[in-house]
Amino acid sequence: MLSDGAKTRIRGFLSGEAWKRRVALWGGAVAVALAAIVFARLGDAASRLFASALAFSPYWALAITPAMFALLAWLTRGRLKGTRGxxxxxxxxxxxxxxxxxxxxxxxxxxxxxxLLLTVAALAGGASVGREGPTVHIGAGIMHGIGRVMGYRDPYQTSRFLLAGGAAGIAAAFNTPLAGVVFAIEELSGTFEHHFSGVLLTAVIAAGVVSLGLMGNYAYFGHANVSLDFGAGWWAIVLCGAVCGLLGGAFARLIVAAGAGRPHWLFKHRARSPVWFAAACGLALALLGLWLGKGMFGTGYEQARELLQADHSSGGLFGAGKLAANLVSSLAGIPGGLFAPALAVGAGLGDNLSQLVPSAPHQAVILLGMCGYLAGLTQAPLTSAVICMEMTDNRELMLPVLATVLIARACSALVCHTPIYKALANQLAGTGAGQAAPAQH
Structure with a gap:
């Protein structure tokens, strides 16, 4: 005979209300995955369009990028302020x-x-932004709309749908289902709800299955079959964790300060003339591109992949230049994310740091630089570790990666005391609906 508790659980599992919620979440996850795929296709097409303009003449960037930045700043002045960052x-x-x-x-x-459309436009203008953060936003918005249509309007149920949408978005964008779950727990909610964990997991699985079926089984940055033997090479862990963590924290601190309008002497001009300020940021990015090459534009995905697959260091300025490109794109206050460009910055920094630890495999140091910088920027070490391992289909570096992200998180906290997304969310909550400072990322 079943106990009363078991009977209650069975009735709860079979109840119409429970299945209504499951169907809403699973159907929403499928919709999020489809939106993520469309977004990826449009974003890639936009990047190719800008690349074709540069192939004709690199000086086209001096006209296209400032003009697009100005247009996006103008379009997001009113009711579309919520699309920024x-x-x-x-x-x-x-x-x-x-x-x-x-x-x-x-x-x-x-x-x-x-x-979605404005981020695609930003990529068409050469902005150094990513689509993964916007996919989280889009996923949460889709789930929010479905939840309301299905009658789930109270704050608790709404939060469930938002977490599922955000997790499904990151899973579909990177093809990293486990990272979607960890991201929702570590970054979006900061808590783990036992009763919701199964629902969240199945929603992410649904999004992952759709992405896998339509896009194929692929690793975002390809397969990195590399390991790091215990010994002198492990100094790369300390080096990448400390340097990339400090730089990621410094970047985060600058963005948080910009969101609060600091330094005042600079951002009073953005408040007075946001369109011209954005155009100036676009011009700065175009000049960086002319100096350091096309890798300064867009997500930096191709350059990061090339560095990760190379056998030796290039010794270039890609990491430092991409960091500067990300900064001016973010300060402009246009739509676009930080994840993919941050991974590109980390790859560039890892490429430079690999020269200091010749005993460590070049690919291993690149990967440690990527996860270290991402952890320093976001102060979300578990998400950073899981994303990097899933994106490169690498399990051999699990312990070095975990050690690196923990060091990076500690070093980042010395520079930026509040994680970037939490600090910017607090600024949003404090300024009210759509009235946040322009650099809300």
Whole structure:
């Protein structure tokens, strides 16, 4: 005979309300995956369009990039302010908020659809931004809309749908299902709910199955079959963790300060003339591109992949230049994320640091640089570790990667005391619906 507790659990599992919620979440996850695939296709096409203009003449960047930055700043001055930046702070603030009006301003279908199109436009203009953070925003918005249509409007149920949407978005964008779960727990919510973990996992699996079926089984950066033997090479862990963590923390601190309008002497000009300020940022990016090459534009995915697959260091300035390119793109306050460009910066920094530890395999140091910088920027070590291992299909470096991200997280905290997305979410919550400072990333 079944106990009363077992009977209650069975009735709960079979209840119509439980299945209604499951169907809504699974159907929403499929919709998020499809949106992520469309977003990826459009983003790649936009990047190729800009690359074709550069192939005709690299000086086209001096006209295209400032003009696109100015246009995006103008388009996002009013009701579309919620599209600025990566969108992850908007999702975090929405998960924590009980204000329906604020959620609508950040997560309405109009906002997330505009987010997709405007980020694609940013990539067409050469902006050094990624689409992974915006995919989290889009995923949460889609889930928010489906939840409301299905009648799930109370704050607790809404938060469930937002977490599932964000997790499904990151899983579909990177083809990293496990990272989607860890990201939702570590970054979006900061807590682990036992009763929701299974629902979250199945939603991510649904998104992963759709992405796998339509895009194929692939590793985002290819397969990195490399290991790091115990010994002198392990100094690479300390080096990448400390240097990349400090630089990631410094970048985060600059973005958080910009969101608060500091330094005042600079950002009073952005407040007075946001369109011209964005155009100036676009011009700075174009000049960086003319100096250091086309890798300064876009996500930096191709350059990071080339560095990761190379057998020796290039000794170039790609890492430092890409960091500067990401900074001016972020300060412009246009739509676009930080994840993919951060991985490109980390790859460039790892390439430079590999010269200091010749006993360590070049590919291993590149991978440690990628996860170290991402952990320093986001202060989300587990998410950074899982993303990097899943994106490169590498399990041999699990312990070195975990050690690197923990060192990077500690070093980053010395520079930026509050994690970047949490700090920007707090700024959003403090300024109200759509009235945040322009650099909300």
């Amino acid at each position: 990566s969108g992850i702070p908007q999702v975090i603030a929405s998960v924590q908020s009980r204000d329906h009006a604020l959620r609508e301003n950040w997560l309405s279908l109009k906002v997330v659809a505009s987010k």
